[in-house]
Amino acid sequence: MDCFVLVTSSLVSLLLLYGVARLSYSIWLKPKWQERLLKHQGIGGRPYTLLVGDMKEFVKQITEAWSKPIDLTHQIVPRVDPFTLDNVQQYGKISFCWAGTRPRVIIKDPELVKEVLANKQGHFQKPPLSPLILILSRGLTTLEGEQWSKRRRMINPVFHLEKLKGMIPVFAVSCGQMIEQWKKMTSLQSSCEIDVWPELQKLTADAISRTAFGSSYEEGKKIFELQKELITLTLEAMQSLYIPGFRFIPTRKNQRRKKLDKDITSILRNVIRRKEHGMRTGQARSDDLLGMLLQHNNQYALLENASGAGGMAIEDIVEECKQFYLAGQETTASWLTWAITVLALHPEWQETAREEVLKVCGKELDYEAISHLKIVTMILYEVLRLYPPVIALYQHTNKDTKIKEISLPAGVDITLPILLLNHDPELWGDDAQEFKPERFSEGVSKASKDQLAFFPFGWGPRTCIGQNFAMLEAKVALVMILQHFSFKLSPSYSHAPYTVMTLQPQHGAHIILHQI
Numbered sequence: 001m002d003c004f005v006l007v008t009s010s011l012v013s014l015l016l017l018y019g020v021a022r023l024s025y026s027i028w029l030k031p032k033w034q035e036r037l038l039k040h041q042g043i044g045g046r047p048y049t050l051l052v053g054d055m056k057e058f059v060k061q062i063t064e065a066w067s068k069p070i071d072l073t074h075q076i077v078p079r080v081d082p083f084t085l086d087n088v089q090q091y092g093k094i095s096f097c098w099a100g101t102r103p104r105v106i107i108k109d110p111e112l113v114k115e116v117l118a119n120k121q122g123h124f125q126k127p128p129l130s131p132l133i134l135i136l137s138r139g140l141t142t143l144e145g146e147q148w149s150k151r152r153r154m155i156n157p158v159f160h161l162e163k164l165k166g167m168i169p170v171f172a173v174s175c176g177q178m179i180e181q182w183k184k185m186t187s188l189q190s191s192c193e194i195d196v197w198p199e200l201q202k203l204t205a206d207a208i209s210r211t212a213f214g215s216s217y218e219e220g221k222k223i224f225e226l227q228k229e230l231i232t233l234t235l236e237a238m239q240s241l242y243i244p245g246f247r248f249i250p251t252r253k254n255q256r257r258k259k260l261d262k263d264i265t266s267i268l269r270n271v272i273r274r275k276e277h278g279m280r281t282g283q284a285r286s287d288d289l290l291g292m293l294l295q296h297n298n299q300y301a302l303l304e305n306a307s308g309a310g311g312m313a314i315e316d317i318v319e320e321c322k323q324f325y326l327a328g329q330e331t332t333a334s335w336l337t338w339a340i341t342v343l344a345l346h347p348e349w350q351e352t353a354r355e356e357v358l359k360v361c362g363k364e365l366d367y368e369a370i371s372h373l374k375i376v377t378m379i380l381y382e383v384l385r386l387y388p389p390v391i392a393l394y395q396h397t398n399k400d401t402k403i404k405e406i407s408l409p410a411g412v413d414i415t416l417p418i419l420l421l422n423h424d425p426e427l428w429g430d431d432a433q434e435f436k437p438e439r440f441s442e443g444v445s446k447a448s449k450d451q452l453a454f455f456p457f458g459w460g461p462r463t464c465i466g467q468n469f470a471m472l473e474a475k476v477a478l479v480m481i482l483q484h485f486s487f488k489l490s491p492s493y494s495h496a497p498y499t500v501m502t503l504q505p506q507h508g509a510h511i512i513l514h515q516i
Contacts, residue, residue, distance in 0.1 A: 026101065027050065027051055027101055028050065030101070030411075031048045031098070031101050031102075031103065032048060034103050034409055034411075034412065035047070035048050035103065037407070037409060038096050038103060038105070041405075041406060041407065043091075043092075043094055043095060043096055043105070043406070044090070044091030044092055044095050044096075045087070045091055045095050045096035045097055045098075045103070046087070046091075046096075046097050046098060048098055048103075049098065051100065051101065052100065053097070053098025053099055053100045053101065053102075054083070054097045054098045054099075055099075055100065057083065058083045058097075061082040061083045061086065062082060062083060064082075065078065065079045065080075065082040066079070066496070066498050066506065068496075069494040069495050069496040069506075069507065070495050070496065071495065072345060072489075072495050073433065073495075074342075074386045074387075074433050074434065074435055075423070075433040076386070076387070076419075076423075076497045077419055077420060077423050079496070079497060079498070080391060080419060080497050080498060080499060080503065081391055081392070081417065081419055081420070081499075083097070084106060084392070084415065084417050084420060085420060087106055088106060088108050088417070088420060093107070093108040093109050094106070094107055094108070094109065094112070094406065099413055102411065102412065102413050103412050103413070104412075104413040104414070104415055105408065105412055105413070105414050105415070106414075106415045106417060107403075107414060107415070107416055107417075108417055108420050108421060108424070110421065110427065110452040110453045111404075111452060112403050112404060112406075113416045113421070113452070113455065113459070114452045114459055114460070115403050115404065116395055116403060116414060116416060117393070117395075117416070117455070117458060117459035117460040117462065118459070118460040118461075119460060119461065119462075121401060122145075123397055123398060123399045123400075123401035124395045124396065124397060124398070124401070124414070125144045125145075125395070125396055125398050126141070126142065126144065126394070126395070126396065127394050127395070127396040127413050128396065129142060133234065135230070135234060135257060135261050136227070136230065136231060136234060136322065136326060137319050137322035137323045137326050138319045139319045139320045139322060139323030139326075139327075140152060140155060140320065140323060140465065141323065141327065148462075151312070151316070151320075152461075152465070153300070154296060154297060154300045154311065154312060155293065155296075155320065155465060156465065157292070157296045158289060158292045158293050158296060159465050159466055159468060159469055160468075161468045163287075163292060164468050164469055164472055165367040165472075166287055167211050167469075167472065168365060168366065168367055168370070168472060168476060169365075170207070170210045170211050171207055171211070171472065171473050171476040171477070172365050172476055172480065173210065174203055174206040174207040174210055175203060175207075175476060175477050175480045175481075176480070177206070178199060178202070178203050178206075179480055179481070179484050179485075182194065182199075182484075182485065182513060182515075183484070183515060185513070186485075186513055186514070186515040187515075190514060190515050191512055191513060191514045191515070192512070192513055193490050193492070193510055193511070193512055193513070194510070194511060194513050195508040195509060195510050196336075196337055196340050196341075196509045196510075196511055197333075197337050197504065197505050197508050197509045198508075200333045200336045200337050200340075200477070201329070201330070201333045203333070203336075203477060204328070204329045204330075204332045204333040204336070204473070205221070205224045205325070205329050205333075206221070207332075207473055208220070208224070208324055208325055208328050208329050209221050209223075209224060210288075211288055211289055211469075212288060212289040212290055212321065212324045212325075213271060213288060213289075213290055214284075214285060214287075214288035214290070214291065219267055219270075219271055220271075222267060223264055223267055223268065223321075223325070224325055224329070226260050226263055226264050226267075227260075227264055227322065227325050227326070229260055230257060230260040230261060230264065231326075231501070233253055233256060233257050233260070234257065235500065235501070236253070237253070237257070264322065265318055268318045268321045268322070269314060269318055271290070271321075272290065272294070272314055272317055272318065272321070273314075275290055275291060275294060276294055279291060279294060279295070289324060290317075290321065293317060293320065294317070297311040297312050297317065298311065327464075327466055328466055328469060328470065330389070330501060330502045331389040331390065331470065331502055332389075332470050332473050332474055333502075334387075334389035334502040334503050334504060335380070335383065335384060335387075335389050335470070335474055336474055336477055336478065337504075337505060337509050338383050338386075338387035338497075338503070338505075338509075339379065339380060339383045339474070339478055340478075340481070340487065340509065340511065341489070341493075341505070341509050341511070342379075342383050342386070342387070342435055343379070343487070344487050344488050344489045344511050345435075345489055346435055347488065349379060349435070349437060350482070350486065350487070351486075352375055353375050353376050353379055353478075353482055354482045354483075354486070356373060356374070356375045356376060357373065357376065357479050357482045357483060358483070360372050360373055361373070361479055361483070363483065365476060365479065365480070367472075370472070370475050370476070370479070373475060373479070374441075375437070376475060376478060376479065377440070377475070378437035378438065378440040378441060379437045379478075380471070380474055380475070380478065381437070381440040381444065381447070381454075381456070382435060382436065382437040382439065382440060384456045385422045385428075385447075385454065385456075386422065386423070386435060387497065387503055388418050388419055388422060388456060388503060389502040389503050390418065390502065390503075391417070391418055391419040391499055391503055392415050392416060392417045392418055392419065393415075393416040393418060393455070393458060394413065394414065394415060394416070395413075395414040395416070396411075396412070396413050396414065397409065397410050397411065397412045397414070398410060416455075418455060419503075421453055421455070422453075422454070424453075426449070427448045427449055427453040428447075428448050428449070428453070429449070457470075483516075484515065484516055485513050485514060485515055485516060486514045486516060487511045487512060487513050487514065488511065488512050488514075489510070489511055489512070490510035490511055490512050492510050493508075493509070493510045493511070494506075494507040494508075494510075
């Protein structure tokens with residue numbers, strides 16, 4: 001018996017030692033080893049702080065920056081992303097900080113950014129996603145490796161420009177409804193004050209609902225409303241202290257998140273089944289996003305059936321439908337909001353754009369006319385440079401790898417600070433903080449000193465699949481607004497860009513609208 005007790009005690013002690021050793025390695029030894037490796041290569045950064053990393057400093061800087069608006073200037077980086085800016089200024093274009101126990105390497109060099117996004121060796125992937133984020137969608141952007149390649153091949157044809165041209169009338173219907181509402185609001189005095197941020201969110205949600213679900217448009221709107229509530233609850237949970245397993249505890253908000261996800265999935269599954277039945281019987285059109293997705297999925301399944309690969313299951317299609325909203329709605333709303341705000345601040349460019357629109361399009365809209373709008377395109381790109389909806393791209397090393405001469409161990413996060421690159425005088429000149437659409441007069445490749453400095457839709461194999469969709473939608477909306485209204489900033493406008501998933505106006509985007 002004594003021998004048994006002694007053996008048991010020894011095993012318990014060994015297990016405890018093993019647990020302590022593993023914990024010590026993960027929260028101290030490994031981070032300190034990674035810190036030494038980075039510093040040995042001349043990469044500067046903040047010293048590691050046990051467990052919390054730089055979270056305390058990050059929260060302090062962002063809270064202070066977002067506590068008050070700024071002057072009417074396009075020099076927004078210090079307010080929007082003060083922590084990254086401070087890190088780069090202190091430690092250089094290639095530097096690091098700490099996301100908890102993981103080092104986060106910041107790369108503010110266009111050549112290296114391209115190298116990471118090209119991902120030729122396949123050593124980079126999206127950072128590990130929280131289960132809280134995955135409840136929103138497990139679509140294309142969350143996948144990796146062969147899973148991602150296969151899904152991308154299936155979805156690519158849906159977003160081909162030739163297919164999207166036919167959606168211009170649908171965009172016009174959504175925008176036309178908003179225009180009519182605005183006309184009613186301005187009918188009494190020919191002008192009124194309006195916050196365009198919620199208006200343009202409703203517009204892009206409406207456009208996605210129509211283009212994605214066609215005749216099931218009303219259900220599309222319902223999905224958007226439920227998903228918006230789910231996003232709010234998810235962001236709220238992510239900003240709270242993380243406790244492993246807490247999401248499984250049946251609190252009121254946890255149960256609400258679970259129910260919202262279940263309801264969204266159920267509605268989408270019914271929409272998809274009805275659409276499939278309608279397409280088989282010839283009672284439903286296939287020219288909306290869902291119809292085209294189902295059509296190409298069936299074709300892909302037939303082609304791949306011999307190899308056993310098959311197409312997407314209905315659960316996969318549900319997740320891609322969720323992605324339509326997540327990727328396409330908020331980003332375009334942000335882009336359009338800043339476009340209206342910037343043109344309100346620069347009336348000379350607003351008038352120049354309107355003259356082009358009236359000359360090229362008149363009161364009609366088709367792809368041929370839209371494709372000849374050079375000034376409108378320049379303006380949209382310059383707004384995208386100064387106010388990118390997504391201010392940074394994030395990657396993660398899944399293996400030890402090299403970027404040029406930099407060696408990175410597995411398990412390192414990488415930040416590609418798009419906003420900082422877009423405002424860098426070394427890349428854009430001394431007028432980098434000014435609104436100068438003419439810098440894009442010869443196209444994107446010649447706009448900056450380095451042709452690789454502008455990544456509005458990413459780069460390489462994972463370039464945003466919806467970029468043509470977003471550009472067409474943005475052009476249609478801006479053209480129709482310019483055709484019917486002139487606008488200027490309201491005296492109540494407060495310049496306060498900040499990020500909540502996308503770059504947004506913290507206190508709204510108030511303008512004075514004049515009916516033409």
